[in-house]
Amino acid sequence: MREFGYQRVFDVSGAVALLGSDPGARCLGGGTNLVDLMKGGVERPSLLVDVRELPLDRIEARGDGGLRIGATVTNSELAAHPEVRRRYPALAQAVLSGASGQLRNMATVGGNLLQRTRCGYFTDTSKPCNKRDPGSGCPAVGGEHHNHAILGASAHCVAVHPSDMGVALSAFDAVVAYETADGPGEVPLAEFYLPVGETPHRETALPPGALITGIALPPAPVAARSRYRKVRERASYAFAIGSIAAALEVRDGVVHDVRLAFGAVASRPWRAREAERSLIGGPANADAFAAAADAELSAAEPLPHNGYKVTLMRNLVVAVLTELAEEDAR
Template sequence: MRAFAYQRTTEVRDALSLVAEHDGARFLAGGTNLVDLMKAGVESPARLVDIRSLALGEISETPEGGLVLGATVTNSAVAADPRVRRRYPALSQAILAGASGQLRNMATVGGNLLQRTRCSYFADPSEACNKRVPGSGCSALNGAHHNHAVLDWTQHCVATHPSDMAVPLAAFDAVVRYETLDGTAEVPLSEFYLPVGDRPDLETVLPDGALITAVVLPAAKVAVTSRYRKVRERASYAFATVSVAAALDIQDGLVQDVRLALGGVASRPWRARLAESALRGGPFTAERISAAADLELAVAQPLRDNGYKVTLARNLIEAVLSDLVADMGEGPSR
């Protein structure tokens, strides 16, 4: 690991100024991803600005009944919060599926959204990776890519986004609040991550030097009946092969609202809007579930070794939605 300077601050404005004043400076919260990348030689910030002492470590209510998750709230605190567990159960389930207890105790809300891909080629400086070194190529295209993207990838990058937390946040229309030296701004999570394009190293719309200060969860009746399920290569701590966050509201046999998001299939949390539209407003039947899943995955472009992900995602959508209906004491009609 290369030598770096370290500073701690207690004010957001000071943190922003310190990063702006020093080329190569980075914010440090839990460090569960950044420090590992520094050890591997993938990241080499000249200065770390520790933000754990900023007043961003609380979960608060919105006037409408939603929640504001401060950027330095730990993953463990979010998962254990009674309001999260009651109003957005899929979020709590996703966090608990996301890492070991030790990591959840350190990892933060803001850092979780900004974690880098776990593609092995990205983490190995000896390999070609456009996300790490733009223009160097993508070793995963013809290499070991069985756990890479099947949706929205390009020849420049086939890596997936690793966050479990971000998947239900996408389903629940979360909003990312951030601050720069010019003031405060917000961006919907649906617009937060950039498409891969020809610059996969550019991952979010955050301006240079911006600091995430909170994630806002809008009040949503449908979120109360939600579930997160993750398929991984081993039952213990591992990143998702495919995951699904789903929420469902059925009244008088008709789907009033439905939310679906996928993890492990693209460079960002994948909001399944085509499937949602196909289900919303009609009866909840096994045939309509299958048709909706097929519609969403029709644009999938699997690589040589990961076509199984398309089938897995389809089956997982069907299973999670069916489980939600069973939780309501009903079942899909046929």
């Protein structure tokens, strides 16, 4: 076991001062991902800055219909909050579909966004992996990749982002707020995760030493009729092999507003903007939903053992949008 320092912080300025003073410092949220990776030698921080006592543990319902969610809110608190369930039900469902009750009691919003991929080569330090050890190669491309990416990947890395919560946040245009020693900043979730390209080890647009302070969700009336559907290899306590966050508003048989994001298909939550574009102003029926899925998935580049995800995602789009359209018509 490598030695590392541990410091509990109680205010944001103290946290960013510590994070800025040591390039090897990392925030400790619930520790449900970071500590596992430290045990396996994948993460080797020199200092853990325990953020759980920071005053970032509130969910504020904004008067305009949006929400502000503090970075240390636990996954359990997020899923149980009445305004989350009322305004963004897909977000509550997404969080509840992840991990277990005990883990959700510990895991934080900031940590969930920054959890690392579950690619088996990444967590096995005896194997090469461009994300863990830049330039060492990507054995997943020619090896075990049945749950790897079909969209937006590169020959340098085909890993998927494991967060369920992030998929729903992506559908609803979340913005990530952070703080560094230079002051506050924010970045839309759509730009938060960097393209894979040749640098899969560079995962987010957060500046060095940044503390995530919270997430803002803008008002989205369509989100009140939203759903998260997750497909996994066993009924609970498993990561997605494909998932969807969807919201739909139909007026007089025509799609007035729609949100779609996919999970477990890319290195980031995948906002399905091509599908959304193809649906707006058109009929709300199964043919249109299938055509929208095809428009999005035409960019898919499956590997030899994960082509099933294209069919899976197409079926998910049609099934979930059909359910939402039928409920909207009642």
